[in-house]
Amino acid sequence: MAERVEASSVPEGENTIEEREVGAMWELEQKLDQPMDEEANKLNNMYREKGLSMLMLLRLSFQSLGIVYGDLGTSPLYVFYNTFPDGIDDSEDVIGALSLIIYSLLLIPLIKYVFIVCKANDNGQGGTLAIYSLLCRHAKVKLIPNQHRSDEDLTTYSRTVSAEGSFAAKTKKWLEGKEWRKRALLVVVLLGTCMMIGDGILTPAISVLSATGGIKVNNPKMSGDIVVLVAIVILIGLFSMQHYGTDKVGWLFAPIVLIWFLFIGATGMYNICKYDTSVLKAFSPTYIYLYFKRRGRDGWISLGGILLSITGTEALYADIAYFPLLAIQLAFTFFVFPCLLLAYCGQAAYLVIHKEHYQDAFYASIPDSVYWPMFIVATGAAIVGSQATISGTYSIVKQAVAHGCFPRVKIVHTSKKFLGQIYCPDINWILMLGCIAVTASFKKQSQIGNAYGTAVVLVMLVTTLLMVLIMLLVWHCHWILVLIFTFLSFFVELSYFSAVIFKIDEGGWVPLIIAAISLLVMSVWHYATVKKYEFEMHSKVSMSWILGLGPSLGLVRVPGIGLVYTELASGVPHIFSHFITNLPAIHSVVVFVCVKYLPVYTVPEEERFLVKRIGPKTFRMFRCVARYGYKDLHKKDDDFENKLLTKLSSFIRIETMMEPTSNSSTYSSTYSVNHTQDSTVDLIHNNNNHNHNNNMDMFSSMVDYTVSTLDTIVSAESLHNTVSFSQDNTVEEEETDELEFLKTCKESGVVHIMGNTVVKARTGSWLPKKIAIDYVYAFLAKICRANSVILHVPHETLLNVGQVFYV
Secondary structure, eight states: OOOOOOOOGGGTTTTHHHHHHHHHHHHHHHHHHHSSSSHHHHOOOOOOOOOHHHHHHHHHHHHHHHSSSHHHHHHGGGGHHHHHHTTOOOHHHHHHHHHHHHHHHHHIIOOOITTGGGGGBTTTTHHHHHHHHHHHSSSSOOSSSOOOOGGGSSSTTOOOOOTTTSHHHHHHHHHHEEEEHHHHHHHHHHHHHHHHHHHHHHHHHHHHHHTTTHHHHHOTOOOOHHHHHHHHHHHHHHHHHHHGGGHHHHHHHHHHHHHHHHHHHHHHHHHHHHGGGGGGGGGGGGGHHHHHHHHHHHHHTTTTHHGGGTTTOOOHHHHHGGGHHHHHHIIIIIIIIIHHHHHHHHHHHHHHHGGGGGGGHHHHOOGGHHHHHHHHHHHHHHHHHHHHHHHHHHHHHHHHHHOOOOOOOEEEEESSSTTTTTTTHHHHHHHHHHHHHHHHOOOSHHHHHHHHHHHHHHHHHHHHHHHHHHHISSSSSHHHHHHEEEEEEEEHHHHHHHHHHTTTGTTHHHHHHHHHHHHHHHHHHHHHHHHHHHHHHHBBBBBHHHHHHTTTTSSEEEEEEEEEEEEESSBBBBHHHHHHOSSSSEEEEEEEEEEOOOSSSOOOOOHHHOEEEEGGGGGEEEEEEEEEEEOOOOOOGGGGHHHHHHHHHHHHHHHHTTTGGGGHHHHHHHOOOOOOHHHHHHHHHHHTTTTTTTOOOOOSSOOEEEEEETTTOOSSSTTGGGGOOOOOOOOOOOHHHHHHHHHHHHOOOOOEEEEEEEOOTTTOOOHHIIIIIIIIIIHHHSOOOHHHHTTOOOOGGGEEEEEEEOO
């Protein structure tokens, strides 16, 4: 032990022996724990947008009809019935309602979404969580602080910097200033996500039930229960086919929706010419004023029905990933929008003459000669629109899982050509049961329409709030433009929201219940996820402790490769100290594997793995960070283990070629560790005496430990005196020798070592917290898929290291 010297007795410019040792150890710590900036900078930007010809744009515009506009296109089936559920008193009311529909379609889907909101996409990905990912890259609002500077070098990590002192910079500083503001932003995002999940239940219910209602229109004596039964049978068939994926039947979607739009457009034009061309005066906004003046409170409440004319707009935004934005804009502006206007004008012209047919305006206005073909196409269009919403729900759940906001559920790729087409079995059956329950319980379209409208308007309000931040932090728009957009959007959407409030007791409570349950699940899961990450961060082991163990880590190095999974991209995880404290052996090659989900939509395969060496070469220790976007997915055929080891081999080759400038060679040749191995073994042996969980079956392929988080961790201070630095150059091994050694270890076997953290509420915690952690989270953790299953770790090579964490 070096003698302690007072600072006053040390000449200026000199340091004590102890200070020099601590300083050298700190420098070494910095070298070992630095982010992988150098490794990331070696990557090349290989992804550039390619221009599209006009012919290709037209082709993609046609294909977008089936994926993007199915939900929005089926709205004419039920809008007028939900606007006038109690009948039509005056023909002028129909003109006023038509005028509201025209300007709703003009302001919300066309101007706001197609030409403004859809531009706020994350490399083509839409939806509330995609906007949140975009914001997380431009401001430090992500609650799981696992972002590193090296992540910003990804080709998919688009980011701009705000000018100092600008309004955007002040907004960013305000948002980052308080933790509760970040939480509030996440709650808003999750609320919009929950409402979109509610859409996945309500859209199939109202679309299919409205389409099958055509059976009763042609047969008035038929019981309504038969219509409901037919709708339920179609819904069961729809959800039962989901595991095949949209790729198998997707080629039918665009033609069906194209025929549907042509039918409703042609029928609308026919009805305008046959019944009343004067309905075209509804293009004058004056009739909106007259409508509210004449109907008063009833007219305001009827906005809940008018709102259904723009349902599917959020699904449009969520599904823009499938096609270029320009193709979507062309399809809506020049085809979808005119056909919808003709359809609504045609129904209005029919209702002006036949006010008594308000309940079945769509089917009643169809000419007899095309009634049954229209019924078949309408049913097909309803199924296509439902399919788009269901697929969108799968994508939303996948994004939520990647953000740590939803329990780990099984996700299956249904197409080898299109990575975005996925299937979630658990979510699929939950949606099916919800659809059947809603259809069988309400039976009437008006009640389901009220529920549907509530969900839609809440998602729109959330999108508007997030768009304000996008315009400020990402686009750097002038505050006057932001103010105009905010005022107009909130004026229209809050008007709709005030109308659906009056229908909460008539079905509007359904999406609120769905959202409340979903929000509870997401909030509890995210809270526990954040706490687990903070526990990992605070309990990680110092790298100097590893150096203190020596090249053999103070243990027996058995043949094989040990992959130690951790949430950390730097430092030694807590589970590793538990593992080597309880087992007197470790593998010849140790790789700390960190699987990270970044706030980007995808990470190119060439940029997925970052590899670096930990400590001198004789330690045979590496770190590998595997980075994924929220659209990426682990698949069995990816062979994660082989790809990781291939990247490790490539790293060793490159490191040998760049030996003079390699960080690893610097500290492997500069620092050598002289350590008495016996003292380390004694230390571990003493720790074993205090551990009550080292009774285990050495022949089992899967080992579970349950140890308290209060176990003693060997600190750097207790071992720094065992580390000395020498200038002697070690004999470096040849590249072929190290690669051959790695190959031999792989043949001996690869073992996956994973942490199994059990989260419990502390004694004395509040009752709501105990319920949330000990019951809700424990139940979710039990029924959801384990990390080993998500990562496709073979059961026979899995080692689980358990630990209990109290929050």
